[in-house]
Amino acid sequence: MRLRPPRLTPRDVLHVGSSGLRTRPLRVALSALGIAIGIATMIAVVGISSSSKAQLLEELDELGTNMLVVKPGEPMFSGEEVKLPKDATGRASRIEGVEHVGGTGDVKHPVRRSEKIPKEETGGLTVKAATEGLLSTLRGSVAQGTWLNKATGRYPSVVLGHVAAQRLGIGSPGQQVWIGDRYFTVIGILDPLPLAPEIERSALVGWDAARSTLGFDGHPTSVYERSTDATVAGVRKLLAPSIDPENPRNVQVTDPSAALQAKAATEGAFSTLLLGLGGIALLVGGVGVANTMIISVLERRHEIGLRRSLGATRGQIRIQFVTESLLLSGLGGLAGIALGAAATAAYASSGGLPWVVPLWAVSGGFGATLVIGTVAGLYPAIRAARLSPTLALQAA
Known part of the structure; x- marks a missing residue:
């Protein structure tokens, strides 16, 4: 067995x-x-x-991928500076699918804590004229104070970007900074804007005040538009010919969220x-x-x-x-x-x-x-x- x-x-x-x-x-x-x-x-x-x-x-998801930025392109042959039309924001707002439009224009004056600081010490900050619709277009928010409106935009008032306020040592509204040949009162400080780092490093003044007190020529240097998700591609094709029909090549359209998307894809x-x-x-x-x-x-x-x-x-x-x-x-x-x-x-x-x-x-x-x-x-x-x-x- x-x-x-x-x-x-x-x-x-x-x-x-x-x-x-x-x-x-x-x-x-x-x-x-x-x-x-x-x-x-x-x-x-x-x-x-x-x-x-x-x-x-x-x-x-919070900032959205449906925002485009329009800037002047590089000149093809002539050495002249390319400028966007003064009514570029209005032309962009008439495109079907566009929901919000805002614009900024470079002002050739530095922002300083006081007039005693040399002009050369800019701290990497710039001064920009801003339209009233800029903040809603960027989906930004005001950390302290208020945003520019039709009333404050006519007078020497300024809203500081997040980084600009830190570098200038401004902790709350009511203080003043020196722009051009006069003091501007700080009425607001913005929260961080990941899609618009150039705004974070800027002092924003009203469009009318920039023209009347700072010699701004009225030509926007950046136009921000936000459209519906379904129409982003179509709006991108129409922006350049709508803003400058005669020379659409003079208009450059970029997607500020592309960097974050690429970073997320390659993370x-x-x-x-x-x-x-x-x-x-x-x-x-x-x-x-x-x-x-x-x-x-x-x-x-x-x-x-x-x-x-x-x-x-x-x-x-x-x-x-x-x-x-x-x-x-x-x-x-x-x-x-x-x-x-x-x-x-x-x-x-x-x-x-x-x-x-x-x-x-x-x-x-x-x-x-x-x-x-x-x-x-x-x-x-x-x-x-x-x-x-x-x-x-x-x-x-």
């Missing part, structure tokens, strides 16, 4: 596979650490990149190197697991020989050590996922970013640990299964 070896239930496999881990906790912790570092690096890199991308996408490109380093750390951790399993086989030859003599098959010995390797790698993988998620949360919290850890990164990282655990434990398991029970017991 041929004897059949006893079968191991999944519970039995888990019990014998974890026996080596329970008896050597320090070695298990050190071996799992390599796996944890690799997975934590990969999760953190992907999480931080995804969090940054999510913030950019939120900004794009994570620079994290490839860090992902590679995380993968290398993961492989090194896998080598550490394999080394631990080989040592475990050598130290437990008596146990292997005893189990074989009591009827355990080679397949059961292989399953035992592969299971032990999988458990070791799995513990390292779970610890790495937790560390990576915590690192992402800390970075997102410090930078005011949304916390995003993609599910595919978590599942892919944990799956990689299981694959590495299987590969790392396969050779030690085969080596353990090949041990002769008699020789194993004699060696013990």
Whole structure:
């Protein structure tokens, strides 16, 4: 009568596979650490990149991708400066699909904290004449004070961009700055405008006040228009011929949101190197697991020989050590996922970013640990299964 070896239930496999881990906790912790570092690096890199991308996408949703900016083009042959028509904003507003239009014009005077500061020290700031519809077109908001209107736009009043207020040391409305040959009263300070950084670094005065007190010629240097999402492409084609029908080549149309869109699309490109380093750390951790399993086989030859003599098959010995390797790698993988998620949360919290850890990164990282655990434990398991029970017991 041929004897059949006893079968191991999944519970039995888990019990014998974890026996080596329970008896050597320090070695298990050190071996799992390599796996944890690799997975934590990969999760953190992907999480931080995804969090940054999510913030950019939120900004794009809030600011919109339906705004275009019109500026004078470069002269083709003559050296004369190209100027937009004085009624460029009005012409743009008549295009079907355009909802909001605003314009600015460069004023050839610096803005200074007082008349005692030399004209050469501009601080990188400019003075611009602004139309009343500029703020709504940019979807901007006033942090303090108020925006220019028909009344304040006629008098020496000014609204400062976010950066301009900081560089001038203006913390609240009511203070004055020197423009041209007189003081202008600050009536408002704007919130940041990611789609219009040039406005953030400007002192904005009313269109009428710029013409009457600062010698502004009335030609806009930038026209901002916002249309419906469905008509952006059509409006872009019509802007140049509508603003300057005789010379549409003298009109340049740009999309300020293109930079943010490109940044969102390429977010994570620079994290490839860090992902590679995380993968290398993961492989090194896998080598550490394999080394631990080989040592475990050598130290437990008596146990292997005893189990074989009591009827355990080679397949059961292989399953035992592969299971032990999988458990070791799995513990390292779970610890790495937790560390990576915590690192992402800390970075997102410090930078005011949304916390995003993609599910595919978590599942892919944990799956990689299981694959590495299987590969790392396969050779030690085969080596353990090949041990002769008699020789194993004699060696013990």
